[in-house]
Amino acid sequence: MVDNSELPFRMLCRRYGAEAAYTPMLHSRIFSENEKYRRMEFTTCKEDHPLFVQFCANDPDILLEAAKVVEPYCDYVDINLGCPQRIARRGNYGLPHGQPPSHQIPRPEPLDKPPYQKKIQADWDAIKAVKDALKIPVLANGNIRHMGDVYSCLDHTGADGVLSADSLLENPALFAGFRTMEWKEEEDGDGGLDQADLVVEYLKLCEQYPVPWRMVRSHVHKMLGDWFRMHPQVREELNAQSKLTFEWLHDMVKRLKELGGRIPLYQKGGAEERIMANGHAAYNS
Known part of the structure; x- marks a missing residue:
């Protein structure tokens, strides 16, 4: 990414x-x-x-x-x-x-074209065809929003591992079985973790391993997107900061929490899921 x-x-x-x-x-x-x-x-x-x-x-x-x-x-x-x-x-x-x-997998155009959102989904059948044709490890990539998708992708494709990119930007705890509200299922409970907690962890890691501020700003926006939609004035304050500091960002997260409306991440029964499926590993790309 x-x-x-x-x-x-x-x-x-x-x-x-x-x-x-x-x-x-x-x-x-x-x-x-x-x-x-x-x-x-x-x-x-x-x-x-x-x-x-x-x-x-x-x-x-x-x-x-x-x-x-x-x-x-x-x-x-x-x-x-x-x-x-x-x-x-x-x-x-x-x-x-x-x-x-000659390097592409041919795909006939259906008479009834699917909607745009369906067309841009990854083709797991194509990944399966690649896996079936090769003797080297194959990593599947696409349509991974939560651990349920990881298991489904591994079962469908037979791949040796699964990649995730965009979904991890919003939820870096995806591979530990945590789901955002968007993908919450009936049996899922509050996992005792939220994206504000993850931002605090991320900021501490940035203090340990310095990186350009443009990267830090981008991750804060993506992890706290739902929180900023609830409190747009805080997002505006962040956007107005031409020069960020860790002190300012930690204070911003604290103010978000004080404003209320915590958005938890969810797990099945509130307990940890295992991150392995059929002996296959999950990766971040």
Whole structure:
């Protein structure tokens, strides 16, 4: 996740069940050439394993050079072949890079086209086809909103692990069995944890492992989105801060809690779920 899976956030996700994690997407050429970029955008620690380092690249030699730099500090190097953004098309990496028609799974157009929200869902049947065709480990990615989706995806695809990205930004405790209100089921109880608690944990990790403030600001917005909708004046105060400090952010979380309307995260019966399904692991990407 660009700017969103930096070291403090990875460590928070690991604390709540993620068994491996990806760095943000790094630009292989800039990473190879620019020491300041490397220092600012790639940090790790001895507890940050297993670790995937992800690069965008369109030149194999430059990718190899970047990979050699991170080799002592990671377990895997990943090349981004899935980014659909315009900047990826301009740079000839991500989804547009190396994607001739012969490399794609053909999908016939149905006569009755599904609604847009259905069309953008991940195709687990396609993931299953890839898994059935290969002898190497396959990690499934897409449509993971809670642990129920993790189990369903593993059962459907036979994949060796499951990735989650956007859902973790809102709920970094997903892999520990916690659900947001949106996905709460009848038997779920208050898990004794909420997103404000997670923000406090995240801020403490940022103090331990410093990262650019733009990343901190982004995570605070995403984790506290529901809280800010209840108290938009606090969000406006955050947006008005041109320069953030940890003291100010901790005070902001305290004020949010004092305003009331706590939004808990939920677990089945309020108890922890196991994070393994059929011997397969869950990951953060």
